[in-house]
Amino acid sequence: MAKSGSISASVIKRLPRYYRFLGVLLKEGVERISSQELASRMKLTASQIRQDLNCFGGFGQQGYGYNVEGLHEEIGKILGVDKTVGAILIGAGNLGKAIATHINFSTRGCKLIGIFDADEKLVGTSVAGLAIRSPLELQSFCAAEKPKLAILCIPKTSTQDIADQLVKLGIKAFWNYSHYDLSIDHENIVVENVHLGDSLLTLTYRLNNL
Amino acid sequence: MAKSGSISASVIKRLPRYYRFLGVLLKEGVERISSQELASRMKLTASQIRQDLNCFGGFGQQGYGYNVEGLHEEIGKILGVDKTVGAILIGAGNLGKAIATHINFSTRGCKLIGIFDADEKLVGTSVAGLAIRSPLELQSFCAAEKPKLAILCIPKTSTQDIADQLVKLGIKAFWNYSHYDLSIDHENIVVENVHLGDSLLTLTYRLNNL
DNA sequence: TAGATTGTTAATCGATTAACAATC
DNA sequence: TAGATTGTTAATCGATTAACAATC
Numbered sequence: 001m002a003k004s005g006s007i008s009a010s011v012i013k014r015l016p017r018y019y020r021f022l023g024v025l026l027k028e029g030v031e032r033i034s035s036q037e038l039a040s041r042m043k044l045t046a047s048q049i050r051q052d053l054n055c056f057g058g059f060g061q062q063g064y065g066y067n068v069e070g071l072h073e074e075i076g077k078i079l080g081v082d083k084t085v086g087a088i089l090i091g092a093g094n095l096g097k098a099i100a101t102h103i104n105f106s107t108r109g110c111k112l113i114g115i116f117d118a119d120e121k122l123v124g125t126s127v128a129g130l131a132i133r134s135p136l137e138l139q140s141f142c143a144a145e146k147p148k149l150a151i152l153c154i155p156k157t158s159t160q161d162i163a164d165q166l167v168k169l170g171i172k173a174f175w176n177y178s179h180y181d182l183s184i185d186h187e188n189i190v191v192e193n194v195h196l197g198d199s200l201l202t203l204t205y206r207l208n209n210l
Numbered sequence: 211m212a213k214s215g216s217i218s219a220s221v222i223k224r225l226p227r228y229y230r231f232l233g234v235l236l237k238e239g240v241e242r243i244s245s246q247e248l249a250s251r252m253k254l255t256a257s258q259i260r261q262d263l264n265c266f267g268g269f270g271q272q273g274y275g276y277n278v279e280g281l282h283e284e285i286g287k288i289l290g291v292d293k294t295v296g297a298i299l300i301g302a303g304n305l306g307k308a309i310a311t312h313i314n315f316s317t318r319g320c321k322l323i324g325i326f327d328a329d330e331k332l333v334g335t336s337v338a339g340l341a342i343r344s345p346l347e348l349q350s351f352c353a354a355e356k357p358k359l360a361i362l363c364i365p366k367t368s369t370q371d372i373a374d375q376l377v378k379l380g381i382k383a384f385w386n387y388s389h390y391d392l393s394i395d396h397e398n399i400v401v402e403n404v405h406l407g408d409s410l411l412t413l414t415y416r417l418n419n420l
Numbered sequence: 421t422a423g424a425t426t427g428t429t430a431a432t433c434g435a436t437t438a439a440c441a442a443t444c
Numbered sequence: 445t446a447g448a449t450t451g452t453t454a455a456t457c458g459a460t461t462a463a464c465a466a467t468c
């Protein structure tokens with residue numbers, strides 16, 4: 001079992017997918033599964049699954065395979081789905097609203113606790129059961145509620161400024177939807193840039209090159 | 211210059227990012243750039259940039275570097291931003307609406323030409339300037355308009371069925387936002403699964419393991 | 421016990437980086 | 445021409461796959 005900091009990005013990216021598939025198996029009532037069976041379901045190799053899991057510990061049993069419920073729970077723990085990290089949404093436009101209502105935060109170790117938008121017309125209205133606040137409240141809100149994660153659904157021009165500001169207010173993780181590659185120079189800050197436009201473009205590339 | 215089919219997925223995934231950065235440089239009025247300069251901007255190595263570009267052709271000039279406008283245009287052509295692939299959106303819930311309004315399809319070689327939702331209450335209302343249609347119209351619409359790309363913003367239970375149906379109606383590319391790993395067995399169909407929940411989960415993992 | 425399947429080491433494969441001759 | 449920087453080949457690195465002894 002390796003130190004958590006030493007796990008490669010490739011492995012980490014696969015963990016949520018393992019978690020999802022095991023959740024489905026659990027619902028289907030499957031009790032145990034071999035790496036071979038899981039591999040064919042997920043279109044991976046059995047080797048890769050065993051390698052990946054053994055980064056975190058020996059969850060299986062020779063001659064038997066893996067207990068679905070146990071493995072699901074272990075991976076959940078590794079991912080931290082049992083945690084409740086406070087999250088704030090910056091920008092309540094179309095995309096921000098959709099993220100707020102569409103994402104199940106509680107099953108991902110998060111809780112959305114605040115929504116902010118600079119548009120005066122939006123301030124005071126509600127999304128996902130939360131009142132939209134003015135950015136002027138950001139500082140006092142963060143001081144009081146100590147959110148650790150910020151979701152950025154704002155235009156690219158303001159992204160770096162707002163992110164720098166949020167770092168000072170204690171934000172440690174950015175889920176960035178702006179059309180800007182955010183990179184924070186401070187240590188101990190993590191960033192996940194989501195570029196939906198890039199995703200579409202790789203798809204059209206592949207479509208045009210079939 | 212290699213055959214387009216032989217380009218590795220790693221390279222293809224980086225192309226939209228090159229295109230974006232070159233677009234910014236172009237706006238900034240930068241005329242030429244060396245692989246070294248571009249590398250430091252994008253936090254890549256100069257070697258990687260030159261390797262990537264040379265999959266498609268020798269776009270640079272020794273002793274000079276790359277012409278920003280020319281390279282931007284070349285990568286745009288490779289990605290097919292000059293094309294106009296017809297796209298339909300299936301599912302006009304929160305996320306579907308946000309995708310329809312938020313994504314700039316025309317700069318990604320696409321045009322959104324139809325929106326479908328099974329919810330009777332939504333049919334007839336408009337999103338992004340398009341009337342939402344009933345799925346009953348799907349067949350005649352596809353026959354007439356020949357869309358090649360479908361955006362799936364529907365629950366996971368119906369995803370595989372609808373995708374199979376759409377394949378029969380001539381859809382060749384799926385941009386899949388449902389919580390289901392779509393895989394199509396037919397040849398010459400491309401799928402891009404977008405799992406926003408997985409993206410959040412890798413972020414919280416990294417946050418919890420700082 | 422015998423059979424099955426893991427955990428883990430070794431081999432392979434592919435992607436990234438480094439080096440440098442070609443050349444503008 | 446001399447300097448700069450590419451295009452491209454070779455070296456390195458990491459990730460995936462295969463193999464197999466350990467063991468349930």
